[in-house]
Amino acid sequence: MVRLIIWIVIGLLALSFFGISLRALVDNPTNQDNWSFLLALLRDGWDYITAWFEDAFRPIAQWFD
Helix, strand or coil, rough: CCCHHHHHHHHHHHHHHCCCHHHHHHHHHHHHHHHHHHHHHHHHHHHHHHHHHHHHHHHHHHHHH
């Protein structure tokens, strides 16, 4: 956990060194659109995977009922 915090701090310092503003990145409409697309894609993929597992394991669950 400490290593993760140290790496995050190092990453933030590196971004600051190169003049990259996280606030500007977050407020950028293109990045917001990309994030919303990525999250929707992940959500749809997760729904597909969970539905597949539910269908695949339903006969096994019914066997124990």
